[in-house]
Amino acid sequence: MSSGTEKHALVPYGLYVKVWLGLIALTVATVAVSFLDMKNTVILTAMLIASVKSTLVLLYFMHLRFERPLFTIMLVAVILTYGVFISLTFLDYSFR
Amino acid sequence: MSGEHAIKAHGAEHTEHHDPVANKIGMWLFLFTELILFGGLFIAFAVYLHLYRWDFRAGSGSLDKILGAVNTVILLTSSLTMALAIAALSRKKVKASLSLMAGTVLLAVMFLGVKAVEWGHKFHLDLVPGSSVMQNKPMGEQIFYALYYTMTGVHALHVIIGIGAIAVAAGFVKSGRCHAERPGLLENVGLYWHLVDVIWIFLFPLFYLIG
Secondary structure (H helix, E strand, O other), rough: OOOOOOOOOOOHHHHHHHHHHHHHHHHHHHHHHHHHHOOOHHHHHHHHHHHHHOOOOOHOOOOOOOOOOHHHHHHHHHHHHHHHHHHHHHHHHHHO | OOOHHHHHHHHHEEEEEEEEOHHHHHHHHHHHHHHHHHHHHHHHHHHHHHHOHHHHHHHHHOHHHHHHHHHHHHHHHHHHHHHHHHHHHHHOOOOHHHHHHHHHHHHHHHHHHHHHHHHHHHHHHHOOOOOOHHHHOOOHHHHHHHHHHHHHHHHHHHHHHHHHHHHHHHHHOOOOOOOOEEEEHHHHHHHHHHHHHHHHHHHHHHOOOOO
C-alpha cells in the first residue's frame, strides 16, 4: 500500500453473486421460520439470521474482508460500545 | 481544493495529495454515527418490546410479511448491483458501471414504492399516531406503530438520500472525475448504500416477523 495507487485485489463478480444468493436464501429462511409457532425463540432466531446476513454484507459488499484489519477493529469497537449502551439500559429497566 | 494548495506549497515534486485510506476511514467514522443513530432507536424498540411483548407481537402480526420480504429482496439486490457497479468501474467498464448504478436507483425507487403502498394501506385504516382508531389500541401497540413509522421513515429517508448520492457518483463517473484509479467517491457511496441495507436487515425481522 506504500505506492500512491490504490491497491485493490479485484473481487470476482461471481463472489458478489454468491453472497447475494446466500442473503436471499437466508431471507427465505427467516420468513419461513417465522411461520412456525416458536413462542419464545422467535426474536432470538430472527436476530441470529439477521446477524449472519449483516456479517455477509459487511465482509463482502463492504469489503471488510479485503481491507486492512483497522476497519474491522474500529467496527468491533463500535459494536462493543453499543453493547455497553444496551447492557446499561437493560440493567436499569430490569431492576426498577 | 486542498489538493491544489498542496501543489502550490510543494511545487512540482508532489502531485495532488491523495490518501485513499484516510478517505475510507472518514466514511466509516460517518457510518458509525449512523449506526449509533439507529442504535438508539433499536434500544427504544428493545425496551418497549421487553415491556409490551404481546402488544408488539399483535402489531407485528398486522404488517404484511410478504411485502416486507419482497422489499428485503429488492434492497439486497440493489446492494448487489451497487457492489457490481464498483467492481465494473475498477475494471474500467464505465458503461457497465453506470448501467448498474441506474439499476440500483431503479431498485431503490421500487423499495420506496412498496413502502408507500404499505404506509398507504395503514393510513387507509386510519392507523396513524393520534387517530381515534390508534387511541383505542393498547398502549404497546401504539408504541409499536410509533416506532414503526419513525424507524422505517428514517430508513426511507436514508434510501432517498442514497438515491441522490448514487446519482452524484454516477455524474462523477460519467465525467471521468471518478475512475478506476481513483474510485473513492463511488466506493464511499457504495459503503453508505450497503449500510442502509444492513439496517434494513435488522428492521425487517423486528417489525414484520415477531408476530
